[in-house]
Amino acid sequence: MPKNRYRNKEVKFFVTGHEMEMIDKKAAIAELDRSKYLRKMALEGYIIKQDFSQVEQLVYEVNKIGNNINQVARRANEVEYVSLDDIKYLKKQLEGIYGQIEKFYDGG
Incomplete structure (x- = not known):
């Protein structure tokens, strides 16, 4: 490595073939070479956690409702009747x- 380089520190890391393809595709979309793309992402990019x-929790609640609906449907099939209380309970x-x-989409 020439001594008079502006960037004189080397950084190495390993990637899979698929990861390399993804990096190259993203670099091409950004119209940068791989080195410039990776440097820009390392210095200016951000990770969203x-x-x-x-x-x-929402999935859990939806699953609970699904179970309750199945129970009401089973009862309706057995006795051919669904009570108003069952319908009110499911509606609630x-x-x-x-x-x-709504709370989820409002960021809450």
């Missing part, structure tokens, strides 16, 4: 889910 705990649970979805 997403918290999916609300989504996991769905309203709770809608509230959680």
Whole structure:
């Protein structure tokens, strides 16, 4: 390496073939060579860390509702009748889910 280089520190890391292809594609889209692209991403890029705990809770609640709907449907098939209380209960649970979805999309 020439001594008079502006950038005289070398950084090495390993990637898979697929990762290299992805880096090259992104560099091409940015109209940069690989070295410039990686330097720019290392210095100016950012990582978005997403918290999916609300989504996991939402999935859990939706699964609960699905189980309850199945129970009501099973009962309706057995006795050919669904009570108003069952419908009100399911409606209340769905309203709770809608509230959680709104809260999620509002960043809450």
